[in-house]
Amino acid sequence: xxxxxxxxxxxxxxxxxxxxxxxxxxxxxxxxxxxxxxxxxxxxxxxxxxxxxxxxxxxxxxxxxxxxxxxxxxxxxxxxxxxxxxxxxxxxxxxxxxxxxxxxxxxxxxxxxxxxxxxxxxxxxxxxxxxxxxxxxxxxxxxxxxxxxxxxxxxxxxxxxxxxxxxxxxxxxxxxxxxxxxxxxxxxxxxxxxxxxxxxxxxxxxxxxxxxxxxxxxxxxxxxxxxxxxxxxxxxxxxxxxxxxxxxxxxxxxxxxxxxxxxxxxxxxxxxxxxxxxxxxxxxxxxxxxxxxxxxxxxxxxxxxxxxxxxxxxxxxxxxxxxxxxxxxxxxxxxxxxxxxxxxxxxxxxxxxxxxxxxxxxxxxxxxxxxxxxxxxxxxxxxxxxxxxxxxxxxxxxxxxxxxxxxxxxxxxxxxxxxxxxxxxxxxxxxxxxxxxxxxxxxxxxxxxxxxxxxxxxxxxxxxxxxxxxxxxxxxxxxxxxxxxxxxxxxxxxxxxxxxxxxxxxxxxxxxxxxxxxxxxxxxxxxxxxxxxxxxxxxxxxxxxxxxxxxxxxxxxxxxxxxxxxxxxxxxxxxxxxxxxxxxxxxxxxxxxxxxxxxxxxxxxxxxxxxxxxxxxxxxxxxxxxxxxxxxxxxxxxxxxxxxxxxxxxxxxxxxxxxxxxxxxxxxxxxxxxxxxxxxxxxxxxxxxxxxxxxxxxxxxxxxxxxxxxxxxxxx
Numbered sequence: 001x002x003x004x005x006x007x008x009x010x011x012x013x014x015x016x017x018x019x020x021x022x023x024x025x026x027x028x029x030x031x032x033x034x035x036x037x038x039x040x041x042x043x044x045x046x047x048x049x050x051x052x053x054x055x056x057x058x059x060x061x062x063x064x065x066x067x068x069x070x071x072x073x074x075x076x077x078x079x080x081x082x083x084x085x086x087x088x089x090x091x092x093x094x095x096x097x098x099x100x101x102x103x104x105x106x107x108x109x110x111x112x113x114x115x116x117x118x119x120x121x122x123x124x125x126x127x128x129x130x131x132x133x134x135x136x137x138x139x140x141x142x143x144x145x146x147x148x149x150x151x152x153x154x155x156x157x158x159x160x161x162x163x164x165x166x167x168x169x170x171x172x173x174x175x176x177x178x179x180x181x182x183x184x185x186x187x188x189x190x191x192x193x194x195x196x197x198x199x200x201x202x203x204x205x206x207x208x209x210x211x212x213x214x215x216x217x218x219x220x221x222x223x224x225x226x227x228x229x230x231x232x233x234x235x236x237x238x239x240x241x242x243x244x245x246x247x248x249x250x251x252x253x254x255x256x257x258x259x260x261x262x263x264x265x266x267x268x269x270x271x272x273x274x275x276x277x278x279x280x281x282x283x284x285x286x287x288x289x290x291x292x293x294x295x296x297x298x299x300x301x302x303x304x305x306x307x308x309x310x311x312x313x314x315x316x317x318x319x320x321x322x323x324x325x326x327x328x329x330x331x332x333x334x335x336x337x338x339x340x341x342x343x344x345x346x347x348x349x350x351x352x353x354x355x356x357x358x359x360x361x362x363x364x365x366x367x368x369x370x371x372x373x374x375x376x377x378x379x380x381x382x383x384x385x386x387x388x389x390x391x392x393x394x395x396x397x398x399x400x401x402x403x404x405x406x407x408x409x410x411x412x413x414x415x416x417x418x419x420x421x422x423x424x425x426x427x428x429x430x431x432x433x434x435x436x437x438x439x440x441x442x443x444x445x446x447x448x449x450x451x452x453x454x455x456x457x458x459x460x461x462x463x464x465x466x467x468x469x470x471x472x473x474x475x476x477x478x479x480x481x482x483x484x485x486x487x488x489x490x491x492x493x494x495x496x497x498x499x500x501x502x503x504x505x506x507x508x509x510x511x512x513x514x515x516x517x518x519x520x521x522x523x524x525x526x527x528x529x530x531x532x533x534x535x536x537x538x539x540x541x542x543x544x545x546x547x548x549x550x551x552x553x554x555x556x557x558x559x560x561x562x563x564x565x566x567x568x569x570x571x572x573x574x575x576x577x578x579x580x581x582x583x584x585x586x587x588x589x590x591x592x593x594x595x596x597x598x599x600x601x602x603x604x605x606x607x608x609x610x611x612x613x614x615x616x617x618x619x620x621x622x623x624x625x626x627x628x629x630x631x632x633x634x635x636x637x638x639x640x641x642x643x644x645x646x647x648x649x650x651x652x653x654x655x656x657x658x659x660x661x662x663x664x665x666x667x668x669x670x671x672x673x674x675x676x677x678x679x680x681x682x683x684x685x686x687x688x689x690x691x692x693x694x695x696x697x698x699x700x701x702x703x704x705x706x707x708x709x710x711x712x713x714x715x716x
Contacts, residue, residue, distance in 0.1 A: 041068070043142040046112035047105050050134055053145050054100055054116065062086060070137055070144035082147075089152050092162040093320060094123040094292045103131075110138040111146075118153070123292035124164070124318050125334045130154055155333070159325030162333075166294050167317035171262065172341030174274060174304055174312070176350035177378075177582055181265050182274050183305065187239030188261030188393065191249065193219075196228035198253030207248040208234060211241070231255055236393035238263060261392060262298075268387035269354045272413040273346070273380050273519065273580060275303020276391040292316050301391070304344060304580065307518045311584050314341035342587035347376035347580055347595075355696035356381040359689050364408055365657075365676035366415040367693060368563040372668045374597035375564070375576030379693075382414040416521035419556040420675065423646030423682065424481045425660045426505070426551030428569065428613060431478050433504035434489045435609040438496060442475040442612045448484035454491045455543055461487055464645070475612060479619035481627045481643060483550055490549025494542045501545055502528035507604045508565045509575050510557045515600065518580045524561060527554035552647055559673045562660050567671035569617070570640070570662035573603040573610055617641055618665045628659065631687040635703075637694055638665035643682035654678040659686035663694055670697065 042048035049068055056064035062083040066074065069082075089095075099119040106113045113133050120128040132154050135146040150157025174183035191212065198204055205216035212219065212235045223232040242249065242256055249256060262277055277298045280288045285295060292315065293299070299313070300306035317338030322330035356367045360383040369379040386403050390396040403410055412418065434440045450468030452461045463469065463483040469476075477485030493500045505511060511526025525531075527548065529540035547553030560578060568575045577598040584593040603610070617640035619625075621632040627643045641661020648656050657679040662671040672693060674686040684706060692702045 043144075046107060046136045046138075046143045047114070049143045049145065050105070050112075050114040050136055051102075053134065054102060054114070057086075058098075058100060065145075068145045069147050070139060072139075073144075073147055085149055086152055089156065089162055091289060092164055093120060093125065093128065094164075094289060095120045095128075096123055096290050097121045112136040112138075112143065120153075123290055124316060125320050125336055128334065155322055160322045160330055161325075163321055163323045165319045165321070167319075167338045168294065168297070169314040169316070169338040169340045170260075171277070171298075172312045172314065172343040172585070172587075174308070174344045174346065176346055176348045176353070177376075178349070179345070180350040182270055182346065182348070182350060184263050184265065186261050186263030187242075187258050189237050189239055189242040190233050190257045190259070191235055191237060191242075192231045192233040192255050192257065193223045193253055194229065194231055194255055195223055195226065195253070197255075200251070201253075204251045204253050207251050208254065211237065211245045211248055231257070236396065264388045264392075266350070266354050268385070268389050269350060269357065270346075270348055270380070271303075271386055271388040272382045272411075272415070273303055273348065274388060275305035275307075276301055276388040277305050278391055298392075303388075304346065304518055308344045308581070308584070311342040311344060311587075314587070315339040339588045342590065343585040344581055345583045345585070347371075347378060347582045348380070349378045352693075352697055353379045353381065356693055357383070357385050359692045359696070359702075360385075360674075360676075362408075363676050363679065364414065365674070365679070366413075366418060366559040367672070367674050367689070368415050368559050369670055369672040369693065369697075370563045370567050370578060372567045372570040372662055372671045373576075375567070375578045376582065376595075376597070377578055377580050378670065380413075380415045380560075380580070382412070382418075384408050384410045386410045413519065414675070414677075415559045416516065416519050417558070418675070418677075419522050419524045419558055420648075420656050420677075421552050421555050421646040422510075422557050422562055422660075423551045423644035423656065423658055424483075424486075425562060425642050425644035425658050425682075426510070426548070426555065427478055427481065427486050428565070428617070428642055429504050429508045429510065430486050430489055430493075430501060430549045431474065431613055431616075432508070432603070432605045432609065433493055433501050434474065435612065436504075436605055437500050438489075438492055440474055440489065440492070442473065442616075444474045446472055446474065446477060446482070446485045446488055448472055448482050450484075452484045452487040454487060455546065459543065461546070475616045475619075476625060478613070478616040478642070479623050479627075480625045481620075486549045487546050490546045491542060493549070494545035498529050498540050498542075498545055501548055502526055504604065505548070505555070507601070508568070509601075510561055510565060511555070512561075514560055514564050515577045516560065516579065517577075521560060522558055524556040524558055525554060551644065559675045562658075562675075563671055563673040566641075566660045566662055566673065568603050569610065569614060570668035570671050572607070573605060574599050575601045575603065614640060614665075617661065621661070621665075628683045628687040631683060632691055635691060635694065637663050637698060639663045639691070639694060640665035640668075641687075641690065643687055645681045648678055654680050657685035658682045659690040661690065 041052045053065055053068045063079060066079045066082050101117040102114055103117060104115045113135050115133050117131055122128060134151060136143050137146040173181060176182055205219055208219050209216050219234055222234055226232050264274060278301050280297055280299050300309040317336050319335045321332045324330050356379040360367055360381050362384040365383050367381040370377050390399040448463055448469040450463050450466050469480055469482045472482055505526045511524045513521055513523050532538055532540050544553055548555055564575060564578055577600050579595050581595055586592040620642055621628050621639045632639055639661055641659055644658030646656040657676045659682050660673045662668045674690045676685050679685040688705050695702050
């Protein structure tokens with residue numbers, strides 16, 4: 001007489017539920033887990049064997065699952081193929097996690113089974129649910145799992161497998177603040193040669209040389225020795241270039257093959273900000289699979305392309321279906337419609353960005369222009385620059401290698417990741433600290449004989465003006481960038497409290513992240529007594545404050561930090577969080593997202609004292625003793641700012657050249673910083689470039705840069 005037991009396995013369920021949710025790895029890579037105790041298996045009890053199998057599945061422990069298979073099964077199925085069966089199902093369905101919930105045990109003589117409910121959370125198709133059964137068999141007094149592929153998912157029984165037909169939406173565009181394209185769709189044309197079809201090799205080589213910018217010898221070397229009937233790719237060009245050179249590229253032996261692509265306009269304007277796309281890196285393939293991407297997808301690698309990946313790419317759609325062991329269609333399971341990507345509108349002004357990059361040229365440095373009243377970044381140039389289009393053209397490998405191996409590190413975004421002492425630009429902060437915490441006022445008198453012996457004659461420090469400024473007030477000290485005034489002021493502040501100046505530096509946003517969300521940035525360093533003790537096991541010295549007072553010593557900051565600081569001075573004392581994304585377009589059920597300015601802090605300075613500093617900064621470009629007056633003569637747009645010449649490491653290294661300011665000075669709109677590494681004095685290099693960017697912004701003719709800036713010595 002048949003005897004069947006259907007029992008609610010309270011013990012089984014209680015033991016299993018705490019770990020019933022599984023975070024499966026949809027890759028073929030090894031999986032790391034927190035070590036868990038392998039359950040003791042009582043092979044004389046079917047519920048014990050079944051529980052151990054399901055728990056091992058929960059832990060992705062395929063080796064343990066395999067050990068519980070019947071000996072007959074293991075003789076015909078190796079552990080690698082067993083694991084691959086699970087991984088293939090998980091990968092194909094883009095499964096992120098599974099939940100296994102056991103329900104009932106049935107026993108009938110030498111056969112038993114556990115009914116369970118399985119839920120697969122997938123990236124592409126949402127939640128997949130099914131009821132399934134784990135079969136067990138008794139052999140020689142021991143229970144084993146009688147496994148088949150339907151144990152993974154019921155529809156896989158009989159040799160069926162999952163298959164997916166993807167529907168990929170086009171990648172959304174990136175625009176500037178006015179809607180001008182920065183990253184847009186394009187046709188990429190691979191220009192190649194089929195050697196056996198060449199009729200006039202010299203004419204072909206001359207045509208390709210003219211179009212591709214390579215020598216005939218370089219082009220010939222790429223197809224020489226290759227099979228004559230093959231298509232040999234030579235280089236990629238845009239669809240627009242292909243049309244423009246239609247006649248030249250119609251030579252017999254030349255073939256063009258088109259594919260959809262992405263174009264970074266103006267030869268990659270704003271490359272450090274926009275970034276680029278490329279095929280999914282091998283080490284990140286598993287993560288992208290979990291997000292529903294195809295293995296051959298192109299994704300954002302850097303810049304806004306990477307930051308905005310989830311917006312730009314949209315969401316893949318697709319159809320999940322079954323195919324039989326013979327490859328025939330069995331049935332459809334679920335379908336999901338794709339969701340279009342959402343365009344990103346940046347804060348950049350494309351024309352201003354391009355002009356800033358041209359003004360900076362191939363010099364190592366950065367230009368950052370920021371809206372004083374919001375923190376929106378209008379231009380962020382880093383030099384030397386590069387054309388990010390080379391990262392999306394497979395035939396440009398040699399150009400990519402040239403960039404990667406360039407000792408000038410063109411991929412480094414010096415605006416956010418370059419850290420430098422800022423030299424005399426820091427005197428703005430030193431003056432603020434002095435006005436707020438000491439007895440000095442704008443007209444406090446100092447004496448500059450050209451040197452300062454405040455730390456003893458043996459530690460004499462010189463002013464940039466060797467003959468000295470004579471009697472000079474604090475305000476004129478900032479205008480003329482007199483080092484002696486600020487050595488003395490730093491000395492006095494240290495006598496009051498060594499933490500004063502570092503505290504003010506931090507309050508002005510120097511040496512800390514600006515909280516820019518879209519790009520990586522370095523924090524730099526605002527040194528203080530605690531830092532020095534922890535780092536060097538040394539006490540803070542008065543000389544450390546004196547050096548800091550003129551923006552030297554241990555201080556390190558970024559051009560972006562300085563731009564934000566100057567913007568706060570210009571707008572009346574508010575430090576804003578800088579941002580690069582103005583808005584993200586609506587998409588499907590998602591509304592348009594508009595970035596709202598975020599005020600992060602206020603400068604610790606009174607309105608009166610801030611006005612004193614602002615008047616001095618205007619004097620830098622307008623007064624006879626201003627360090628940059630002669631650089632801004634004839635410019636009808638009033639500019640306020642500060643020159644800076646920061647000593648760089650190395651005995652023979654030229655100093656870093658800075659100019660930080662804002663315009664129009666009477667009603668500030670734009671704050672800007674120009675930094676050029678190892679270029680000389682701030683007034684001779686950075687200030688003239690600053691003027692050119694102002695002129696570019698207003699559409700004025702650009703004043704030529706000094707031909708021999710090193711011959712001019714004018715300031716700090």
